Amino acid sequence: MGYELIEVNDPADWVAYHAIRRQELFEAKGRFGVYDENYPGEREPNMYHYLLKRDGVPLGTTRLDVRGDGTAIFRLVAIAAAEQGRGHGRVLSQMVEQRARDFGTSILFVNAAPTAVGYYEKTGWHRHVWDAEELAGISGDCIQMRKMI
Numbered sequence: 001m002g003y004e005l006i007e008v009n010d011p012a013d014w015v016a017y018h019a020i021r022r023q024e025l026f027e028a029k030g031r032f033g034v035y036d037e038n039y040p041g042e043r044e045p046n047m048y049h050y051l052l053k054r055d056g057v058p059l060g061t062t063r064l065d066v067r068g069d070g071t072a073i074f075r076l077v078a079i080a081a082a083e084q085g086r087g088h089g090r091v092l093s094q095m096v097e098q099r100a101r102d103f104g105t106s107i108l109f110v111n112a113a114p115t116a117v118g119y120y121e122k123t124g125w126h127r128h129v130w131d132a133e134e135l136a137g138i139s140g141d142c143i144q145m146r147k148m149i
């Protein structure tokens with residue numbers, strides 16, 4: 001079966017998607033009781049929720065926000081802790097980039113967590129301030145980056 005990038009739709013995939021996001025992007029950073037599966041503003045028509053699986057096993061998540069100007073934002077990227085450092089993040093990025101190209105995107109943006117900047121640099125991203133107003137609240141310590149695809 002190998003790797004598959006699934007646009008989340010099936011109820012079991014939503015459960016896996018939220019579990020990885022809650023664990024890796026909130027609880028692993030000490031933010032307990034905060035993650036809201038029904039957070040307002042997560043289900044806009046230009047937002048695509050993806051689950052990376054290998055051999056049917058959920059490994060990672062991201063949300064791609066496609067904008068109407070040839071750009072898109074790579075958000076909430078996470079690989080399950082037990083699977084980090086094995087190349088799955090690189091595969092996730094390659095597969096999401098292909099989806100973004102299919103939407104006519106040529107430039108990707110991200111708000112990178114400081115601990116993830118190395119991952120982005122290894123996968124072809126460069127520091128670039130693309131919207132300073134996004135760097136508020138829980139994104140306050142993020143580093144904005146860009147990738148041409």
Ligand SMILES: CC(C)(COP(=O)(O)OP(=O)(O)OC[C@H]1O[C@@H](n2cnc3c(N)ncnc32)[C@H](O)[C@@H]1OP(=O)(O)O)[C@@H](O)C(=O)NCCC(=O)NCCS
Nearest residue numbers: 077078079084085086087088089090112113116118119122
């Ligand atoms: C960041 C994350 C998505 C990377 O996924 P991963 O599966 O661990 O990454 P990979 O194993 O595919 O690594 C790809 C490359 O990036 C490098 N890399 C991965 N994480 C890194 C890090 N934190 N710092 C420096 N380099 C890193 C790897 O060494 C590898 O380089 P190589 O191919 O030259 O050896 C994952 O570690 C994660 O989910 N972290 C917790 C959540 C998080 O911080 N998400 C980012 C929010 S912006």
